[in-house]
Structures are given as structure tokens and as C-alpha cells.
Amino acid sequence: MCSGGCAKCLGITLIPLAILSVLANILLFFPAGSVAENNEHISREVFCLGGLLGSGILMIFPALVFLGMKNNDCCGCCGNESCGKRFAMFSSILFAAIGFTGAAYNFIVSAVAIHNGPICYVGPLRGWEYAFKDGDYLRDKTIWNRCLKDTSGLDTKVIITWNLTLFCILLIIGLVQGVLCAIQAINGLIGTICGDCKCCGCCGNDGPV
Template sequence: MCFGARARCIGYKLLILALISIIANILLYFPNGETRYASEHRLGRYVECLHGILGGGILILIPAAVFIGLHHDDCSGCFGHADCGKSCAMLSSALAAFIGLLGSGYCITISALGLSHGPYCSTHPERNWIYPFTQSSGGYLFEYSKWSECQEPHNIVHWNVTLFSILLVVGVIEFILCFIQIINGILGGLCGLCCSHEEAYAC
């Protein structure tokens, strides 16, 4: 078992997921590719929580960078002992993974709330904007015939459901990977990195 190589594999996966999360969150700000709704402050409350950019993005990039850079971290402060240094590095990766748990957990929570609450839209031309599906507690997700109630932005329900669902799935995967790395980091810290330098790059 190679704890260091596993950590770097997790790091690369988290890097890709974080980028997907950031892109999906940015797209939420521009329904149908239009910028005017953001400038007019006509976005849902959960769209503006930055859960994909901050939670599933930046707070995941931190542990991803730590995991990927493990081969540079020998923690030489452990009296110059290589084994001790490698164990120290693995334990620090477990702490970084905890940050990832917080970020992904935030992404999951806000995505679930965004899906349950529904989009902010206008149900009739030139009328006030509302949350028409708030009382359904997410039931609208399975009642496709009601999605047409939102007339502006066009197809906003499809847009929100798709992107919030992507962010929810990405957040869950990130959470699982970070949890695995906490276990991997603790075991690696206790047992030491068991790979040779060449094996450490195998993923």
C-alpha cells in the first residue's frame, strides 16, 4: 500500500472537481449566458452564496495542492530523519483534508437548499419576481409540468436544477475523497510512506 501515491491521486481528482465546481457556480450567475440578471440582482439567494467557488472550489484547491505536493514536503524539522519527515507530511495532509471536508460540506448544503428552494423568477411578464416553488420542499423537481410557471429567465428551472445538481454531486464526491484522505493521512503518518521515490509518481 502506498499512502503517498494515493494522496497524490486524490489531489489530482480534487483539482479537476474543484475546477468543475467553480465553472458551474459561475454559470449559475448567468442564466442562458445573459449577464443582465446578475447586474439587476435577480438571482436566487443560494446562487450568491459562492458555494461552488468558495466551498467546492477554493477550499478544495488547498488540500488538492497539499496532496499533489507531498513529494516536496519532507518536514525536515523532525531532526532530519526522513521517515519522521514523511510521516509528518502525511499527518499534515489529513489536516488539509479536514479543510476540504468543510468546503465540500458547505457546497453540498447550499446545493441541496438551492434545489429544494427552487429558482427566483418572474411567473408573469412585468410582475414581481418570486420563488414559486418554495412551498413544494423540492417536490417541483418531479413535476415538470410546473416548470413553465417561470417565464423569465427562460428555462431558468432547467438551468438551476442542472447546475445545482452538478454542484451537489461534485460536493459529495469531494467530501468522500477528503474523508478517504483523512484516513489515508493518519495511516500514512503512523506507518510512514511505504513507497520508493519512483513509485510515488505512479497514479
């Protein structure tokens, strides 16, 4: 496959992942699907915006660049028809690095959030706090009973499933996006060195670069 065509496929894949990441991060601001009475009822990792910024907004830029790689002008510069393609592929490496950084940020935030567990209601004396530590709730589901019904009647054990599911989704998205950006970095390097597999037909040349 042409390096430009490969980049376009990666861009097409990154767009829906970025949108899904943004939606998952937004849902985390509504514990168990309800409106939080105050920000202290929401885990601190949610405010790091790993899905919204890292795998969302920051990922849109490289995705759009990758999408446009297939149609980049290959007429080049200084009389070299492959120069334009090579420069475009080189620039895609820089955007791939930006995307990888955003994906890594989301992955780390999600991993920390899964390890710490959510904030939930543990009783009238202690109120809302992190009920778990060291990821122990992942191994022992019986301790989920530490999360109780709060004064509004919300069973905060549901928040555990809510946070765990959404942060796992963000973790997987960050991992997949990181791999895709790494692939494009390698693809961009190959395209920079070797050029794309064929010219777009301008300058009267339809043959290989």
C-alpha cells in the same frame, strides 16, 4: 500503494473538480445564459458561492498539498528518517478537513438551492420571485408553467433547467470531493502511524520506513 502516492492521485482528481465547480458557479450568475438585469433575478443561493469558494478556491489548498505528498523529503528530523513523512501525512489530515468542510458547504448550499428552486418571472404583478416551494417542482413538471416570459421575451422556464442542472453538478462535485477528502484523512492517519511504504532514497536508505 504508498500513502504518498495515494494522496497524489487524490490531489490530481481534486484539481479538475475544483475548476469545474468554479465554472458552474460562475455560470449560475447568468440565468439561462443571459445577463441578468439586476441581482434580484438571480437565486440567493448563487451568492453563497458554494461552488466558487467551498468546492473551488478552498479545495485548491488541500489538492496542492496532496499533490506534493509523493515528493516530500523523508530524511526526517532528529535523526529519524520517517519523521518528515509522518509529519507531512499528519498535516495532510488537517488540509483534508479543510477540503471536507468546503465540500460540505457546497453540498449543503446546492441541496438547499435545488429544494427551493430558482427565481423566475411569474407575472407583472409579482414580478421575479421563488415560484416553487418544498421541492414540489421536482416531482411535478407541469407547475414549471408558473415561470413565464418576462418583458424582454426570455422564457424563464429555461432558468429552471439551467439552475437545476448546474446545482446538481455542484451537488455531485461536493459529494465526490467530500469522499476524496475523507479517504485522504484515513490515508493520512495510516501514513502518520505507519509511515509511507518506502523512503525516497535520501540519507542512504531506500528500504521501507
